[in-house]
Amino acid sequence: MISLIETNQLVLLILSIGLFISTMEYIKKIEIFSSKGLLSWNVMQLRWETKDQHSFFSPLFKLFNEKGLIVIFGLRCLIIFALLFFPLESIYGWILVGLLGGSLLASSMITFYGSDGSDQMNMLIIITLFLCHFPLGTGSRLETIGLWFIALQTCLSYTVAGIAKLASAEWRASTAIKDVFSTKTYGSQWAALLMKKYPGLNVFLCWNVMIMETLFPLCLILPFNYALIFIIWGFLFHLFTAIIMGLNSFFWAFMAAYPALFFVNHQIQSYLY
Known part of the structure; x- marks a missing residue:
């Protein structure tokens, strides 16, 4: 039987492989997020609009254009790559898992129409790993x-x-x-x-x-x-x-x-x- 640490690390490794593949797929078809694309933020933002157009989250909405998402997806790939060098048990590994979850939450604001059970499972696992590996003892x-x-x-x-x-x-x-x-x-x-x-x-x-x-x-x-x-x-x-x-x-x-x-x-x- 593999140890507790090895089991958690294996969960993270398999999850990371899947996220890397799906992220590369998004990068390959990044044009769907353009102003004329199927998932254009011009349309997707209607779900998040409020009466107060100057809400706290309004500046973040500028991330969800074609260029902003390229940055988010690129950073996610770098985070996944960095996790190969920092184990989950370390403070750096824990921070990277948190950043990985944050990138998924950010992109989910514009990809929610294409999301499915696999996206929910990915987020559930990441949140669980993050909460259960707080590095301070x-x-x-x-x-x-x-x-x-x-x-x-x-x-x-x-x-x-x-x-x-x-x-x-x-x-x-x-x-x-x-x-x-x-x-x-x-x-x-x-x-x-x-x-x-x-x-x-x-x-x-x-x-x-x-x-x-x-x-x-x-x-x-x-x-x-x-x-x-x-x-x-x-x-x-x-x-x-x-x-x-x-x-x-x-x-x-x-x-x-x-x-x-x-x-x-x-x-x-x-x-x-």
Whole structure:
């Protein structure tokens, strides 16, 4: 079993890889933030406008043009790179994690229409790491609580998603995955054709996702050899979702939480046996 410090560091490393990839994607398509772009601040700012146009936050709004966001994204990449040299347990590592979270909060003010569950998971993990690693003698107990929180939140995310799918007539009728693969945004032509050719595969995949998501919290209490079934399933689920649907951000955001699942499972097993 890896140590508490190594587990937290691994969580941060996987999270950082995913954030670096997503940040580079934003930099590559930075034109969407221009005055004529899809996420132009001229439009996005309407969500934050108040009656007092000279509010405290008004000067910050100038950051959310094309040039300002290039600076934010560039600084985020530098912060991620610096975290390779400063461990989370150090004062500098802790400050860098705080700055990383700050950059995400800043950019979220203009990217909120494109945000999803992976963005929420990223922010949840960063805030947890920041709060549970305060460098002035917080000790290992708070760091352990942080890993438990990440693990439990991850299980809750899966279970809520599974129950929501079980309540859906489309999922119970085993048509949901085929229908999603047939869409333009999240679809895949070869995957849709495969589902059409083998309808039994669609039934298997729909019920596999619903059952495994709903029962995912068992990975915390089952003996590790059995818990590994859920861990491997989650890895493959997010991997194929990234490949077929293009949701690569979900892969890294949830994989960052998996070391916490390992850690909590081993702790529970040590108490039980």
